Amino acid sequence: MPRILAFTSGPQDWKDLLAAPVKQWKRGYSARTLAHCWEASDGFPPEVAQPFAMSNEQLLAGLTPILAVPEFKVCLPGGNRASQNDIFVLARSVAGPVVVMVEGKVNESFGPTIEAWRKDASAGKKARLEFLSRTLGLESSPSGLVRYQLLHRAASAIIVGEQYRAAAAVLAIHSFSPKKAGWRDYQVFTRLFGLEAQMGEIQRIGSATRIPFFGVWVAGNTTYLDD
Secondary structure, eight states, X not given: OOOOOOOOSSTHHHHTTSSSHHHHOXXXXXXXXXXXXXXXXXXXXXXXXXXXXXXXXXXXXXOEEEEEEEEEEEOOSXXXXXXXXXXXXXXXXXXXXXXXXEEEESSOOOOOBHHHHTTTOOHHHHHHHHHHHHHTTOXXXXXXXXXXXXXXXXXXXXXXXXXXXXXXXXXXXXXXXXXXXXXXXHHHHHHTTTOOOOTTOOEEOOSOSSSOEEEEEEEOOGGGGGO
């Protein structure tokens, strides 16, 4: 059966979609902050729209969101747990459909490093890591210092982009952290592809993915931390 989407009437509707609502739905945490920010916006929040508007990348020119789906799950091989993305945005540029996967953060981490995640490396974990590496166009297994969450969120964007025959896929980190928590982890991730991350700038990540893949780190409006 095809997926049936339920529309939201406000931020509170996002709570029931969370994997752990009691733990995650708190003032000052990313799930709640992201919901209030995006529900208050007409299309992309201004700070998310700006890097796209300033980019010279033709594949992303004139980018307009069509549909946004909170807590969007993308199935991955090698286990039963899907990658649960904070927001999946189906957008359109002058080049065609564009998939944007949004990961919201305040002070939460990007989870364990690859080194910690694969300490008890089962056959399933090995298969998943190999799949993620292939999807991201990596010639070898990623460094143990890379955060696992960044890998499967990035792969999610590419996988769904292929499903929609998108012109491009984007991983957007929407951070509301005044201390820029997690920024160094994002830098470690982009260095996998020989790229030095630039805050607030759309960047092409790698050249061996099956569709063009981009990343951007966006500083969110911290007034939503109090909602």
